[in-house]
Amino acid sequence: MVQVVSFLTxxxxxxxxxxxxxxxxxxxxxxxxxxxxxxEKTIAARRAGITCLVLPAANxxxxxxxxxxxxxxxxxxxxxxxxxVYAIAFSEDPDGQAGAFDP
Numbered sequence: 776m777v778q779v780v781s782f783l784t785x786x787x788x789x790x791x792x793x794x795x796x797x798x799x800x801x802x803x804x805x806x807x808x809x810x811x812x813x814x815e816k817t818i819a820a821r822r823a824g825i826t827c828l829v830l831p832a833a834n835x836x837x838x839x840x841x842x843x844x845x846x847x848x849x850x851x852x853x854x855x856x857x858x859x860v861y862a863i864a865f866s867e868d869p870d871g872q873a874g875a876f877d878p
Contacts (some may be wrong), residue, residue, distance in 0.1 A: 800831070805857040809833035815844050829854055829863055 800808045809831045810816075817838070820828055828836060832853040840847070854860045 800856050801860075807831045807833075807854045807856060807860065813837040814841055814845070817841060817849070820844065821849070826850055828852070829860060831855075832859075 800810055802808055806856050814828065814837075817828070820826075826848060827850040829852045832855040835853050838851060838853075852859075852863045854863065
């Protein structure tokens, strides 16, 4: 996923929000596939001081099962397709990003 976003960053002459890790695995047809270890990835992001994550939509239930002390203060976006990731990664208005998790 990082390679795809990096490629688009170079070719679109647009800067990517580097404070937003992508916990994603794209398929060949652009669908974002589920990943494992959502709890561990969330803990690692918090420890690194990251407050905004992009997760696969298929992992929404995994994220919602996490305790409040892990999810508090995080801005979470869920993506079904790579087009969703692109819209989030290159959005200039962080308040208007589609797919944000609002507990």
